[in-house]
Amino acid sequence: MIGSAGLSVVAVVGVLVMGAVSDRQAQSRSLLPIAAEDATDAEFLYAFDLDLLPGADGNPHLVSVVWLEPLTNSAQPPPGVLSWPRPGQAVASPVAQRDLNRLAVDLYGPIVGTISPRGLEAPGERRIYVRPTASALENTGDEMTMMNGFGGPGVVQGLWGVPTLDAQASWVTPAALIFFLFSPAAVAVWLGAGVDRERRRRRELQLVAIGAGVRHRMIVNLAEVWPPIAAGGLVGGGALGVMATNNFDVGWLDTIVLADATRTRLLAGVGAITIAQIAALLIALLTGRRNTQRKDTAEAIPFRSAQVCVVAAIAAIWLPSIFPAYGTLLYYASAVVTTVTLPSLIAMIVAGLGRVIAATGLKRGWPGMLLAGRRHAVSPRRTAWLTSSVVVSILLFGQVQLWASTLGGLVQRDLGQLSSGDLVVSGGHVHDSGASDIFLKSVGKGTAPVFTWLEDNRTRQFGFDTYIATSCTTLALLGASCMPSEVPVATLAATGLGASLVNSTGIFTETINVEPFESEPDYERMESLGADFSLVSTDGSSLPVLEIQRVGNQLFVGGTNLDTIVNRNKAAGNVPRQLQHWVLVLGTLGLIPLLLAAGVVLVADSRSSARETAILAAHFDRRRWLAGVALTRILLPLALGGITASLFYFFLPISVGAQASEGFFKPSTSYVAVSLSLTIALGLVGSWWSYRSSKAWATT
Amino acid sequence: MSNSSSSVDARVLSVAQLSLSFGQHSVFQAISFDVKRGESLAIVGRSGSGKSSLLSCILGLQTPDAGSVSIDGTVIGTLPRRRLAQLRREKIGVVFQSGELLEELSPFENVVLTAMLGGHRASEARQAAREMLERLSIVQSDRVVGLYSGGERQRVAVARALVNRPRLILADEPTGSLDAETRDEMMELLMSVPNQFDCGIVLVTHDPIVSTACNRTMRLTDGALVDVAPRGPSGS
Numbered sequence: 001m002i003g004s005a006g007l008s009v010v011a012v013v014g015v016l017v018m019g020a021v022s023d024r025q026a027q028s029r030s031l032l033p034i035a036a037e038d039a040t041d042a043e044f045l046y047a048f049d050l051d052l053l054p055g056a057d058g059n060p061h062l063v064s065v066v067w068l069e070p071l072t073n074s075a076q077p078p079p080g081v082l083s084w085p086r087p088g089q090a091v092a093s094p095v096a097q098r099d100l101n102r103l104a105v106d107l108y109g110p111i112v113g114t115i116s117p118r119g120l121e122a123p124g125e126r127r128i129y130v131r132p133t134a135s136a137l138e139n140t141g142d143e144m145t146m147m148n149g150f151g152g153p154g155v156v157q158g159l160w161g162v163p164t165l166d167a168q169a170s171w172v173t174p175a176a177l178i179f180f181l182f183s184p185a186a187v188a189v190w191l192g193a194g195v196d197r198e199r200r201r202r203r204e205l206q207l208v209a210i211g212a213g214v215r216h217r218m219i220v221n222l223a224e225v226w227p228p229i230a231a232g233g234l235v236g237g238g239a240l241g242v243m244a245t246n247n248f249d250v251g252w253l254d255t256i257v258l259a260d261a262t263r264t265r266l267l268a269g270v271g272a273i274t275i276a277q278i279a280a281l282l283i284a285l286l287t288g289r290r291n292t293q294r295k296d297t298a299e300a301i302p303f304r305s306a307q308v309c310v311v312a313a314i315a316a317i318w319l320p321s322i323f324p325a326y327g328t329l330l331y332y333a334s335a336v337v338t339t340v341t342l343p344s345l346i347a348m349i350v351a352g353l354g355r356v357i358a359a360t361g362l363k364r365g366w367p368g369m370l371l372a373g374r375r376h377a378v379s380p381r382r383t384a385w386l387t388s389s390v391v392v393s394i395l396l397f398g399q400v401q402l403w404a405s406t407l408g409g410l411v412q413r414d415l416g417q418l419s420s421g422d423l424v425v426s427g428g429h430v431h432d433s434g435a436s437d438i439f440l441k442s443v444g445k446g447t448a449p450v451f452t453w454l455e456d457n458r459t460r461q462f463g464f465d466t467y468i469a470t471s472c473t474t475l476a477l478l479g480a481s482c483m484p485s486e487v488p489v490a491t492l493a494a495t496g497l498g499a500s501l502v503n504s505t506g507i508f509t510e511t512i513n514v515e516p517f518e519s520e521p522d523y524e525r526m527e528s529l530g531a532d533f534s535l536v537s538t539d540g541s542s543l544p545v546l547e548i549q550r551v552g553n554q555l556f557v558g559g560t561n562l563d564t565i566v567n568r569n570k571a572a573g574n575v576p577r578q579l580q581h582w583v584l585v586l587g588t589l590g591l592i593p594l595l596l597a598a599g600v601v602l603v604a605d606s607r608s609s610a611r612e613t614a615i616l617a618a619h620f621d622r623r624r625w626l627a628g629v630a631l632t633r634i635l636l637p638l639a640l641g642g643i644t645a646s647l648f649y650f651f652l653p654i655s656v657g658a659q660a661s662e663g664f665f666k667p668s669t670s671y672v673a674v675s676l677s678l679t680i681a682l683g684l685v686g687s688w689w690s691y692r693s694s695k696a697w698a699t700t
Numbered sequence: 701m702s703n704s705s706s707s708v709d710a711r712v713l714s715v716a717q718l719s720l721s722f723g724q725h726s727v728f729q730a731i732s733f734d735v736k737r738g739e740s741l742a743i744v745g746r747s748g749s750g751k752s753s754l755l756s757c758i759l760g761l762q763t764p765d766a767g768s769v770s771i772d773g774t775v776i777g778t779l780p781r782r783r784l785a786q787l788r789r790e791k792i793g794v795v796f797q798s799g800e801l802l803e804e805l806s807p808f809e810n811v812v813l814t815a816m817l818g819g820h821r822a823s824e825a826r827q828a829a830r831e832m833l834e835r836l837s838i839v840q841s842d843r844v845v846g847l848y849s850g851g852e853r854q855r856v857a858v859a860r861a862l863v864n865r866p867r868l869i870l871a872d873e874p875t876g877s878l879d880a881e882t883r884d885e886m887m888e889l890l891m892s893v894p895n896q897f898d899c900g901i902v903l904v905t906h907d908p909i910v911s912t913a914c915n916r917t918m919r920l921t922d923g924a925l926v927d928v929a930p931r932g933p934s935g936s
Binding site (some may be wrong): 363364613 | 805809814817820821822825844
């Protein structure tokens, strides 16, 4: 029932997620502007920008900012907007509005309306439509593009402003659902179907003996497994009902799920649950059929599966270094095979240990060890069944952790370097010279501009020289002299401000040519050189980034693209962080039925072994040895499974991690510690339950 | 507990005026019998007549409404739980219908496990198990008991019951799942036990052929236990 419930919930989640992805694609297309052929055809001017908006979680989030200026009275406002805002005003999506309301400044001007869901790629999207001020239009209106409508034929490149998961390539989302949700639920069904297999085997033999055919036996088995599976289906139906009648705003996932969207997919959800039920039935019936095949009491050691496990593990470690272009794919394929076959390897190891333990028990007169050791030696498949859930959980969830490794070392290092505050705000190209002059005068005291640009020089390592122009006062703060000179970048980077400037502007040459201003910056020359400009703090205090951005938004269409490296790194870290949150949630949802099924398996195993030992325990009234049986029977394989799986988790991604971006595919020692602790705890609880069951049987 | 050779002290089991009922239903009333060392007693009766309940009372697993049970001179009714358990370990061996052996263990391991639980040290337990298997002509192998036939398993069950040298063997339908030939072999084995191991044996069965092999047969019917066949010479 647990596995069936898991599969049904997976089905519902799958339908909703895939539906959301499909909706986003369609919505994105409907929001693309249609280019006008000429000025007579144009209805409005359009410019698209991506900004960073501080969110409730303290991190900056990407927001789509669309600058629109109607050219005719008949121009239709964008989808989801009732009427055009006035110049200097904006209309925002609900989430963007919520973030903007927390700011002390009107970053894009007063928000005078809300974009309805019809005008958003996804309910949780951050999107703002801004009507530029007259000054901005005058200064940089020529950078806008003429359009005459929405719903253009363009290809949706990136889906911005919303959580990362459904912005992935289309194959990633269903792959994630299958890997993190479907497979654990399927394993849970398989585990549950293995309970009472001896009783079912006997029943199968009796049915065959009285002449029942395959169809009759299938009906009998179906009658047994259908009720719990149907009960699991009801759980899925309940989940669908809840989603269809409630809106959910999950802040941690930065996602909004609307009941409306679920209701449009009600039929698909019911269909998916039905398919999940059929899948669960098939798994249960096929597993039960397999488990009713006559087997000798002494089972064969699964050598072949164990060998496959070792080969797959070696492949996971070695192949990515041989074929780096396919490294990730090879790693995951090998890791999946390793995960599925690892229980067999553990069963083989435990069988060997069991022989040693039994011999020790025989030699030293420890009946518990003798019995439990021999049980492991002759029933390796049962051991594999017992350890499957733990092994699969650790390795599966370990892939979750590896995949979602967030904020790589580089980002962390940058954040650490700039913990002193926003000393540098870097921007894009210099805008219209006149506007730049006004902008600089507007941003207040304690701020100075710095311009950087590149000039060709074939004699240099990278083929060009880097130049920097600023005032003498600023040069002094950067540790450079007030004269045209070539300065090692390391000299600049020796000061805190200089290091921030170097990181922020991405200077990578070894030296930099300094050009001090004589008095005022030559904006026209800077613009002609295509220089980028930054603002630096001259008094050591953090720059008022939001206020600077507000001024920029008033003066330039698209603002000034001002940003800090801290913000950029935080935003970059948001992507894997959101991904991590999603995979953690999906992984946890997938893990829950698996762990519950593990509990059921342990209880069932305890029940069957308790009966066998009870008679001896009752007759001799010695029960302490039952504790030895329980610990050796339950804790030993679970602990060994946990340790082995943790080691595999740690070493499998060695070569794929060496090739990946910093921070990705990096195993976590914390994860290992938590996994082992939970496994040992499960083993102890399982052992205690087994001991208690045996004692209870002995008493009765 | 003394083991003198007088006829009174030779009794390994003495049941006096034993009565048992479950609610309004009376299982048996005021039954009395005894079993000497070297003697075999068969108790027969229809299904549901109370044979297994009688065995439970003898084992001390069921408290009778009245009467007493003595094992090798010790009345069990007043014994504390630990002392009763010790008495069972030292004085009683049990053979079940299906053997109730541990499937994953070999015959040797099944017997040695019982010896360990009986309080023997490891080396003594191993030695006792080897000797018992040899005396009962059970071939020692590493094959698990789960792979043995019914007759072979019952032989192992007898060995297990005898390893701690009990005074009394209780066998509940020991031949119930065996074919005729194997049944006869089992009965030959069981009937050799009282003299060979200086103990008494009480055998519950519904099979008349099995009961006639014993020195004495009693029938449990309508709550009463009556002799069917007279007491013969011990061991004959």
